[in-house]
Amino acid sequence: MFSIPTLLVLVPALPLAATLATAALGKKVLREQSHWPAVAGIGLSFLAALLLLFQVRAAVAQADAGPVRIGYEEVVRLWTWANVEGAGGMEPGSPGPSPPRQIALMDFAVEVALRADPLTAVMLVTVTFVSFLVAVYSIGYMHEDPGYWRFFAYIALFVFSMTMLVSVSNFLMLYIFWEAVGLCSYLLIGFWYQKPEAAAAGKKAFLVNRIGDFGFALGVFLIWTTYGTLNFHDTIHDTGLTTMGVLGQSRLAEPGLFVAGGIATAICLLLLLGACGKSAQFPLHVWLPDAMEGPTPVSALIHAATMVTAGIYMIARCAPLFHASGDAFQAVALIGGFTALLASAIAVTQTDLKRILAYSTISQLGYMFLGLGAGTLPGITAGMFHLFTHAFFKALLFLGAGSVMHAMGGVIDIRRFGGLRHRMPTTHWTFLIGCLALAAFPGFSGFFSKDEILVALHENSLDGPSPALYHILYLAASATAFLTAFYTFRAFILTFYGPERIPHEAGDHAHESPNSMTLPLVILAIFSAFVGAWFFFTHGFSEFLAHTPSLAYPAMHTEEAAHAPSVHAGVMVASALVAVAGIGLAWLLYLRWPKTVDRLTAAMDAVGLYRLSFGKFYIDQAYHVLVVRPLAGLAWASYWFDRYVVDGLVDLIGLAPRGAGAVLRSLQSGMVQFYALAMVLGVLVLIVALLV
């Protein structure tokens, strides 16, 4: 019915149309009904993405039978945005092009092209599905907010940007939409801009992201100078010549066409910096916990399920570049492992429910980086699989937290409420499922995806380029899993069990949320419970993803015989035990022996550990002293220099005519004959000048 190109265009076009409609009509016409364009647009976009996924599946099956290609991709060229002929020259003998294709390589052509391949299809479905549920949830949550229409316009704009980000086929376009989601994030975090914390958090998120974006931009420049093109795909010219795309079929097909060595590592590290910014990895993770100042649906949508996955997507997309570099994957894994452990250690002591979830997001994103950092096909697909399952259960947890916050009259501190399970039964059950999935309890989706990452790390530690590193990372990942289970259930038990406590802000509002809020919770809970097991036992996810060109090229497959997902009984049992132990410890401490918690806290505080974790390892403070203060000083000095030295010089020049005017002004006596005399003298001067 719909062809792949039509669907590819429809997926981003519908949310864009919704944005424009809401922006144009929301304030005056739609008012309380402003959610309809966004909900309808994103919902239809989800249907289109789903159809696209099935069509890509069918096409992948056909491609298997057809002529040999590197994975499956279909590129839809919409138009050429910019074409500068002969923009860049390649030095002869540079490893980018093979000689006969060199001629067409000089053009700087930015094609607005969308691509369909398994990776994009999966991302599109995930993004639009979660966004749709969040949009439905927001109808209830944002009810009676003065900026109701503005909120839905932003949400739809965000979905447009994110769907474009995952479907464009060009590094420059990727960068543009990379920035666009950053902008949407800024707008949505600072949605309640009259609240100073929210405005500051929006600014912080934007600025910290800028650091990453700067690295990403440099990476894109370096890709252009190295490869002579920014397109992912190959371009076949009228002359029959082919410009090889950076990740095109022809480059993937032949070994040795990717630049190796220092320059490749530089590209990858710059891209990694960009990914760290967007995916909130150490050292650029500081913006994400603050981003919780935004409305809760935003936290669920952007800062848990979709936007922060842009970095993961980008690294998965650029896997061949990282592969060519060799060492870059280890940097990815190292950052991921460190961030995962750091964030989970912070989350253990936080008291703000949304902040706990924010740190768990950082930690889980670190997990995804670990999976990608394994560098093997199972590792990367495991990272993407974790992204997929995480999107469901993290959105569920955030929306659940939002439901609690809604009922508690905006209070989100877990010390101030408790025992809510009777008052909010639906939220309680769905939150429990989300927690079990996040804690990787056996049988729930998080368990399978996390297990695949652990298996990939474990295999790398057995036989890989640097077994010791991966062994340490495996242990770190296991420790993270334990901490994750512990802090997740700490928050869960403190919120829903124990004696019932309700803050006075709640008033008579402490009841279950409306249907538009609980329905998405139930749907997400069902997915969080079963989606992992379904794909784990059918192996459908990783096999499907393996047909992405970036993941299907031969170099990816040399290290392992086949890309069948391996099941390690030992790893699986170990991770299950770790999860159960974490949950059990939380249950014992917070439900059975609450006194022990205080004693334990005091003991930890004596050695400074508790304070360190509670203070988030003082990273924000360190940045403030090391980065913000010197920069503010520099800014102040620059301001002073500009104000008094540069402006002073300009003012001085401005004073000269005024001074001359002040002197000459006394000549303006108003006497007619004086003017006449001046004219005569002037004529005389002219005559003398002519004669001499």
Next chain:
Amino acid sequence: MIEHELNLLTNFLVVGALLFGIGLIGFLTRRNMIIMFLSAEMMLQGVSVSLVAWGRYFNDLDGQILVIFIIAVAACEAALALALILMLFQRRGNLDIALWHDLRESNLPPYVDHELPEIPPYQSGPWPTLTPAGRRPDLPQQETDYRSHV
């Protein structure tokens, strides 16, 4: 013949220059507005004389045509200038140009001429009376007062 023409030209030019110079000096030194106006006219005529002289020297009518225009323009100018001078005289009762310096910079002091003898303000003197002809129209009191000064 040519020498004669050259001499003639020189003479005319000398006369023109003298007229111009006298006019210039008169314009710059005299403070009576009517004399200044006459001086300006004299400068104009000096230029006209030289134009005619050059026209004759080159055997060309253009110079004379131009002078005809100058005379026409000067006649208009004379009408206007005299009307203006009359207005100014009615304002201050005096023809001294030094009384008019309103266009000076606002922060400069007004020009005060100490050497100028104190001229008593113009008194409405005996005006020539004309033989009444016909009936005098009924004018409002204000108008009659005003007219009496004209």
